[in-house]
Amino acid sequence: MRGDETADRTRRFQDQVLIHLDAAYGLARYMTRDAVAAEDIVQDAFLRAHRAFDGFRGGDARAWLLTIVRNNVRSWAAARRDRAEQALESLPGQGADVPDADAPTPEDWLAAQEDAADLRALIEGLPPAFRETLLLREMEEMSYRDIAAVTGAPVGTVMSRLARARDLLAAAWRRREFGEKR
């Protein structure tokens, strides 16, 4: 009855994991800013998830999948480090509790976002650690604790990154709405 078991496993995988395809793609797309790389990363993440699915004992399948996607994004960023993409490699590792000291001040960041045409471009321009935290919260509506689990950062760090991300976006938004004054 191996065939039945395989079919059943595949069906469970689709019901529990594949339904989060858009979430996985959205995260990869925003983090890589590259549609082709995002597709490769997501496809590989599902392959990994599928292989590891037997070891997945219930729980939050989306958080589990997004953790894999995030790790793939980090590997991808590391592999192209030599191409000096904008500080993607500064995405902190699992368990890292970095103080985000390298993050730009709102003024510096705003100056660098002159060309951002819309909110999407502004999100893509956020420093990676802030960007992923904001995405998991605003796009996926994850709790602080789940975001902490996916990103490997303490809850306090999640909170401060979220606040910084929103401050940066709000500042850019203000400038857009009210011109340069302020």
Next chain:
Amino acid sequence: MTACPDKADLLHGLLDNELDAAHARELEAHIAACPACAEVWAEMRALRAALADPGLRPKAPAALRARILADIGAVDPPRTVPPMAGRGSSRLRRWGGAGVGLAVAASLLLMVAPFGEDGKLEGELVAGHVRSLQAQHLLDVPTSDHHTVKPWFAGKLDYSPPALELAAAGFPLQGGRLDYMAGRPVAALVYRHGAHVLNLYVWPGDGPRQPDFQDRDGYILMHWRTGGMTYWAVSDVGEEEMHAFATALTQAVSAQNPSKP
């Protein structure tokens, strides 16, 4: 305007429903009484509303979903996958030499129609080939020298795959890598044919003596056995060239092990 310093973090907590009811009520009362916090709060909510725009949530392309479904063996890609640019799914099937012919057509129907364990393996094989093209993971041991490739597999596999140079037949050996197919680690040997890549998976097993061909997701799968090994080749080169590859490989294997036909 900036919020009261002791309230800044709490405002985010309130926005994200992370405050308990008592703190939430307390903070709402403060917002009602504090113009600075009220302005920041309004701005945070406006940003939240702007971020709710569905246009900010990219949808995964249908082709990606189809590829993942194929990877996990959920569907039969030749029938359900929409044609993908550059992958040539809709490419007309080309038949090989006279030796292949209608018998292969019949066996192809048999192999494609019921989609069971066989289909799953074939999905894995094609996925492995596609992955090898995408992820710069083509070669673990890049070399055209089979004396380097063969020892590289020793210790990584419980069998010794043939790593044969077939440049004379138009298929120079590029190297090898370890892959995972049919629930076991297997050797993948990488050949080039012009601009095309051919992945050859080898492990001990059975198969037809004459190569079987299948079209899958725009790639051609060729399956046969020789010298106690089962071989699966995946490529987008034509069937005639693949058949020539199989012939050359089979001859080279027999030349190495004359005792085992």
